[in-house]
Amino acid sequence: MDPTETGHNYDALAAWWLAQMQDSTYGVAALERALTFVEEGREALDVGCGCEGRFFRALMERHFHCTGLDISGEMIALAARRYPQAVLEVGDICSWRLPQRYDVITAWDSTFHLPLDRQESVLQKLCEGLSRRGVLLFTCGGGEERGSVRGEFGGKSFEYSSLGVPEFARLLWRFGCAIQHMEYDQYPENHVYMIAKKR
Numbered sequence: 673m674d675p676t677e678t679g680h681n682y683d684a685l686a687a688w689w690l691a692q693m694q695d696s697t698y699g700v701a702a703l704e705r706a707l708t709f710v711e712e713g714r715e716a717l718d719v720g721c722g723c724e725g726r727f728f729r730a731l732m733e734r735h736f737h738c739t740g741l742d743i744s745g746e747m748i749a750l751a752a753r754r755y756p757q758a759v760l761e762v763g764d765i766c767s768w769r770l771p772q773r774y775d776v777i778t779a780w781d782s783t784f785h786l787p788l789d790r791q792e793s794v795l796q797k798l799c800e801g802l803s804r805r806g807v808l809l810f811t812c813g814g815g816e817e818r819g820s821v822r823g824e825f826g827g828k829s830f831e832y833s834s835l836g837v838p839e840f841a842r843l844l845w846r847f848g849c850a851i852q853h854m855e856y857d858q859y860p861e862n863h864v865y866m867i868a869k870k871r
């Protein structure tokens with residue numbers, strides 16, 4: 673599924689997403705775990721940040737300067753009203769050029785929407801976008817094989833793709849990162865988060 677189409681779907685869902693996620697702490701424990709691996713620096717990038725911003729809040733409380741990227745203009749418009757202190761950009765992570773390196777990069781339930789053939793190049797981009805000893809947190813499908821599936825969410829059809837856990841782990845190492853933590857955080861759901869650190 674083309675990322676532009678994903679963005680249009682999230683444009684239509686943005687207000688609903690904000691209402692659904694009010695007061696949510698989903699993924700924040702994983703972020704807090706990731707932050708324990710950060711040694712220095714206070715620049716953070718949230719890829720596919722959406723509009724609700726619980727990651728921004730947790731990061732800002734710890735004095736991070738936050739940048740958010742999302743392919744949905746509606747998501748970013750809502751986020752901009754809520755977090756005027758953040759740098760917020762509309763863009764597709766497949767083509768977006770990181771303007772700098774970041775001490776923390778998060779991609780929570782966002783890069784799993786990428787077309788399968790963009791997974792590797794985006795993972796490389798995120799690893800290369802980390803500063804020295806920087807930390808990456810992302811979610812992916814927890815299977816062992818590469819593949820894509822279609823699923824319904826909020827009344828819209830989305831594509832989800834994964835390279836499989838072994839391949840993500842191999843690529844992280846190839847792109848200069850070492851896994852610090854990996855967890856099936858919604859077991860028995862096929863959902864994994866990984867924390868990796870630049871070697």
Ligand SMILES: C[S@@+](CC[C@H](N)C(=O)[O-])C[C@H]1O[C@@H](n2cnc3c(N)ncnc32)[C@H](O)[C@@H]1O
Nearest residue numbers: 675682720721722742743744764765780782785
């Ligand atoms: C399930 S929502 C998660 C939002 C946020 N990370 C959260 O957990 O609240 C997925 C988000 O990823 C964004 N997204 C999907 N594909 C993207 C891409 N190629 N580039 C940038 N953002 C993307 C969507 O627009 C959407 O806001």
